Amino acid sequence: MHLIRDVLDKQIVDGNQVKIGKVDGMVAQLRQGKPPRVIAVEIGSIALARRLGLLPGRWMAILAAKLGGKRHAKPHRVAWSKARDIGLHIEFDIDVRKTAIFDWQVWLRDHIIGKIPGA
Amino acid sequence: MKKMLEISLGVVTSVGGFLEVGSLATAAQAGALFQFQLIWAILLGTICIIFLVEMAGRFAAVSKHTIADGIRERFGFNAFLWPLVSTFLVNFLVLSAEIGGVCIAAELATGIGFQLWALPVAFVAWLLLWKGTFGLIEKGVSLLGLVTLCFVAAAVILKPDWTRVAVSSVPSLPHHDTATYWFMAVSILGASISPYLFMFYSAGAIEDKWDKTYLGTNRAIAGLGMSFGGTISVGVLIVAALVLGANGITQVDDYHQLPLMLTPVFGFWGFVLFVASLGIACFGATAEIALQQAYLVAQGFGWNWGEDRKPREDPGFTMVYSVTILAAAIPIALGLDPLKLTIFSMALTAASLPLTVVPFLFLLNDKSYMGQHRNGVISNAAVLFVVALGFILAVVTIPLQILGGS
Numbered sequence: 001m002h003l004i005r006d007v008l009d010k011q012i013v014d015g016n017q018v019k020i021g022k023v024d025g026m027v028a029q030l031r032q033g034k035p036p037r038v039i040a041v042e043i044g045s046i047a048l049a050r051r052l053g054l055l056p057g058r059w060m061a062i063l064a065a066k067l068g069g070k071r072h073a074k075p076h077r078v079a080w081s082k083a084r085d086i087g088l089h090i091e092f093d094i095d096v097r098k099t100a101i102f103d104w105q106v107w108l109r110d111h112i113i114g115k116i117p118g119a
Numbered sequence: 120m121k122k123m124l125e126i127s128l129g130v131v132t133s134v135g136g137f138l139e140v141g142s143l144a145t146a147a148q149a150g151a152l153f154q155f156q157l158i159w160a161i162l163l164g165t166i167c168i169i170f171l172v173e174m175a176g177r178f179a180a181v182s183k184h185t186i187a188d189g190i191r192e193r194f195g196f197n198a199f200l201w202p203l204v205s206t207f208l209v210n211f212l213v214l215s216a217e218i219g220g221v222c223i224a225a226e227l228a229t230g231i232g233f234q235l236w237a238l239p240v241a242f243v244a245w246l247l248l249w250k251g252t253f254g255l256i257e258k259g260v261s262l263l264g265l266v267t268l269c270f271v272a273a274a275v276i277l278k279p280d281w282t283r284v285a286v287s288s289v290p291s292l293p294h295h296d297t298a299t300y301w302f303m304a305v306s307i308l309g310a311s312i313s314p315y316l317f318m319f320y321s322a323g324a325i326e327d328k329w330d331k332t333y334l335g336t337n338r339a340i341a342g343l344g345m346s347f348g349g350t351i352s353v354g355v356l357i358v359a360a361l362v363l364g365a366n367g368i369t370q371v372d373d374y375h376q377l378p379l380m381l382t383p384v385f386g387f388w389g390f391v392l393f394v395a396s397l398g399i400a401c402f403g404a405t406a407e408i409a410l411q412q413a414y415l416v417a418q419g420f421g422w423n424w425g426e427d428r429k430p431r432e433d434p435g436f437t438m439v440y441s442v443t444i445l446a447a448a449i450p451i452a453l454g455l456d457p458l459k460l461t462i463f464s465m466a467l468t469a470a471s472l473p474l475t476v477v478p479f480l481f482l483l484n485d486k487s488y489m490g491q492h493r494n495g496v497i498s499n500a501a502v503l504f505v506v507a508l509g510f511i512l513a514v515v516t517i518p519l520q521i522l523g524g525s
């Protein structure tokens with residue numbers, strides 16, 4: 001498998017087939033005397049902004065922390081060990097509701113969308 | 120039998136959804152000033168959109184990806200930002216122009232100034248997206264759009280010189296207003312090859328869960344639907360040439376001139392038909408473009424998306440179309456001339472096309488996505504040629520047009 005070709009920027013779904021984002025970044029661990037190993041994928045605006053450059057990454061981290069609190073000061077990570085299936089999408093054995101990834105969607109629903117009649 | 124029904128429905132919706140403020144305004148202007156001479160631009164644009172729509176459907180059916188998904192996955196986020204940002208901005212201008220089109224129809228019908236209609240129109244379109252399903256928007260609105268066929272009827276009734284019409288399907292050099300001629304050619308190309316049209320089609324194919332058994336259906340819908348759609352644009356151009364141009368109205372720079380197009384043919388009902396055509400066609404396009412903006416962002420960033428789901432299930436998706444549609448109404452509410460905005464945004468569309476179409480062509484030739492259903496030489500060459508032509512003409516003529524002060 002080629003990490004850049006087959007993993008980066010692919011659609012991620014959780015255990016309930018909910019689309020939770022794309023593989024916005026990947027984290028590898030350097031090990032003494034052994035080849036590096038992929039340990040996690042990153043999701044969210046900070047990971048994306050970092051791909052554009054150091055400065056955008058830093059700004060996005062500050063912005064995200066301001067808006068979402070400390071929990072959002074770093075990119076969301078999902079452990080590579082949770083990956084179950086790589087096909088059209090990459091499926092991770094997690095439940096997005098138990099992570100902070102969709103905090104902003106929940107906020108939108110509770111504060112804006114949910115308040116409009118018919119939602 | 121089921122396939123036949125699907126094909127007819129698909130063709131009918133493509134035809135009903137083809138005409139919008141861009142193709143109407145550009146064809147009317149071109150007909151008034153240059154008679155039939157620019158028919159070739161409509162033909163070229165239509166051929167290109169047939170290929171692109173067919174590719175969009177084939178790509179969705181074979182790879183199960185929408186275009187936005189595919190470009191991001193294949194080229195990475197940083198490269199994807201270019202088509203994302205350019206399409207988002209151009210779509211936004213076109214959306215504004217479509218809202219303007221509905222507002223003009225409302226002004227013509229009621230006499231109340233178009234600016235006042237902008238927010239109510241945006242609200243009704245938003246309500247349709249909020250409450251409606253994909254099927255209602257795609258099929259319902261497009262079926263009503265069949266009223267635009269009145270332009271074809273009018274063109275036939277006016278008995279144009281068909282030899283001249285046929286001769287004009289081959290490009291020729293202008294005898295007057297050279298810069299305007301080429302600028303109009305660009306605007307026509309931009310109006311025919313709207314990125315929202317084939318991107319929306321690809322999202323629709325995914326929403327309708329197309330697979331390889333739909334390849335034939337897809338080819339028929341793309342070919343027939345878009346050709347009939349292009350015929351309506353040619354109809355508008357012919358009517359404009361024979362009614363406006365022949366009566367000395369060569370510069371269509373005020374939308375109040377437009378309803379005159381159909382009155383010599385249909386009398387008072389011509390006025391009604393024009394207002395209905397403009398209003399319905401632009402309203403349908405408004406709903407589709409706003410939805411396409413939400414598809415684009417949601418697909419690009421990997422959120423859940425789908426028009427058949429309840430707004431509270433996809434807050435991010437819902438938010439994008441709600442904010443876009445409201446924001447796009449603001450320039451019209453502030454009194455920006457919808458006709459000028461339309462022509463300008465169509466030329467800009469032509470200029471921005473390579474950013475979307477070139478990566479898309481790469482995907483269509485990629486074995487890992489398309490397997491044995493890859494593009495042939497002809498479709499690659501045809502699309503590249505028309506898009507390159509549109510781009511070059513746009514880059515040359517847009518500055519001239521701005522400097523020329525019109």
